[in-house]
Amino acid sequence: MKSISSVYKIGNGPSSSHTVGPFHAAQTFGSRYPDADAYRVTLYGSLAFTGEGHGTGKAIREGLPGAEVIFDPDETDLPHPNTMRFQAYKGGKEIASLRIFSIGGGSIRIENEYSEEDKEVYPQKNFSEILELCNQEKISLLQLIYILEGAPLREYLRKVWRAMQDSVERGLATEGILPGGLNLTRKAKYLYEKRCYNESSDVAMNRVIAAYAYAVSEENAAENVVVTAPTCGSCGVLPSILYYMHHDRGFPEEDILDALAVAGLLGNVIRTNASISGAECGCQAEIGSACSMAAGAVASLFGLSIDQIEYAAEIAMEHNLGLTCDPVNGLVQIPCIERNAVAAMRALSAVNLSRFLYATRKISFDEVVATMYRTGLDLNEKYRETSHGGLAQIYKEYSSQERKTD
Numbered sequence: 001m002k003s004i005s006s007v008y009k010i011g012n013g014p015s016s017s018h019t020v021g022p023f024h025a026a027q028t029f030g031s032r033y034p035d036a037d038a039y040r041v042t043l044y045g046s047l048a049f050t051g052e053g054h055g056t057g058k059a060i061r062e063g064l065p066g067a068e069v070i071f072d073p074d075e076t077d078l079p080h081p082n083t084m085r086f087q088a089y090k091g092g093k094e095i096a097s098l099r100i101f102s103i104g105g106g107s108i109r110i111e112n113e114y115s116e117e118d119k120e121v122y123p124q125k126n127f128s129e130i131l132e133l134c135n136q137e138k139i140s141l142l143q144l145i146y147i148l149e150g151a152p153l154r155e156y157l158r159k160v161w162r163a164m165q166d167s168v169e170r171g172l173a174t175e176g177i178l179p180g181g182l183n184l185t186r187k188a189k190y191l192y193e194k195r196c197y198n199e200s201s202d203v204a205m206n207r208v209i210a211a212y213a214y215a216v217s218e219e220n221a222a223e224n225v226v227v228t229a230p231t232c233g234s235c236g237v238l239p240s241i242l243y244y245m246h247h248d249r250g251f252p253e254e255d256i257l258d259a260l261a262v263a264g265l266l267g268n269v270i271r272t273n274a275s276i277s278g279a280e281c282g283c284q285a286e287i288g289s290a291c292s293m294a295a296g297a298v299a300s301l302f303g304l305s306i307d308q309i310e311y312a313a314e315i316a317m318e319h320n321l322g323l324t325c326d327p328v329n330g331l332v333q334i335p336c337i338e339r340n341a342v343a344a345m346r347a348l349s350a351v352n353l354s355r356f357l358y359a360t361r362k363i364s365f366d367e368v369v370a371t372m373y374r375t376g377l378d379l380n381e382k383y384r385e386t387s388h389g390g391l392a393q394i395y396k397e398y399s400s401q402e403r404k405t406d
């Protein structure tokens with residue numbers, strides 16, 4: 001398996017391949033040629049066809065300020081459907097030119113270059129092998145992670161955590177209508193401030209965590225910077241719980257970074273053995289994975305055993321099996337934003353069950369991951385990010401009726 005760091009990508013929403021990957025590519029190119037006085041970026045293939053609507057131009061300009069962005073839908077001889085050409089100029093002369101491909105999940109590949117991201121870091125293929133080694137060597141998941149990944153992972157996770165917190169805070173501070181035409185109002189701030197009279201601590205906790213999840217997911221829908229965890233569509237689940245644990249419950253930052261590492265390992269297992277793509281396996285691959293990662297993170301934060309961490313992650317995935325991807329109008333808004341909040345609360349319930357029942361479990365994490373993948377491949381294409389079925393379809397059919405609420 002590859003490094004955990006490739007699970008968490010920092011970039012602009014709402015789509016990992018159309019915004020996070022291009023943002024990453026722009027930053028990479030800019031850091032190689034910081035002395036250039038002008039940059040040009042040409043987008044081809046799918047990025048040229050749908051990039052304007054998906055905010056690819058904005059993502060490039062944020063990663064490479066001042067860049068001129070050109071959409072070229074006519075070029076068909078492309079090595080990858082998401083191809084970009086980056087050019088740097090100095091004094092009017094071209095000093096560098098690179099083709100970079102956005103290959104999915106926010107990952108990029110530079111033409112003719114080996115990427116550090118491709119390096120295999122974990123000899124283990126799945127969670128059972130990880131568990132076996134940890135038991136054999138009497139080490140924790142965290143110890144295994146840092147033996148294999150070393151200090152650079154820690155520093156990267158610190159950056160990831162900063163970006164996650166920023167997305168919660170920006171989302172909480174912003175009101176108004178989200179872009180895209182659905183006329184959806186942002187709700188994070190309202191939810192955060194709307195205390196009930198005599199609110200119990202449980203209700204308050206759920207409301208506040210949900211507000212954090214809305215905050216991040218609304219930032220994603222507004223094409224602002226988020227962290228894939230493991231995708232843009234599911235980017236609110238993990239940060240919402242960890243933000244609550246740090247800011248409302250007082251868990252120290254170092255513990256939060258540990259929890260992020262454990263969640264990343266689980267995401268890595270899912271990505272390697274199944275899929276984290278809604279287009280490939282439906283929303284169970286996005287929100288199911290995020291819920292599973294969040295449950296494992298919290299179980300680890302609470303100091304539960306490896307078995308309890310595994311069981312929490314397994315429960316969280318199992319009860320998202322079959323979850324379809326049917327975003328209304330193709331926007332990452334309905335059902336996505338609300339779904340992030342619901343998944344965050346579900347992750348906490350999974351931890352509570354695992355705490356007491358782990359010794360009686362029958363299904364392993366690897367088994368539920370394999371089930372998710374197989375179920376995903378069986379899902380009708382209508383429910384795999386095409387907006388041709390489910391809520392997307394019903395919404396269209398009912399769209400002639402007046403909608404007073406959203």
Ligand code: SF4
Pocket residue numbers: 233234278282283284286287324325326327331332333335336339385
């Ligand atoms: S419904 Fe589809 S687009 Fe929305 S979060 Fe789930 S997988 Fe992503």
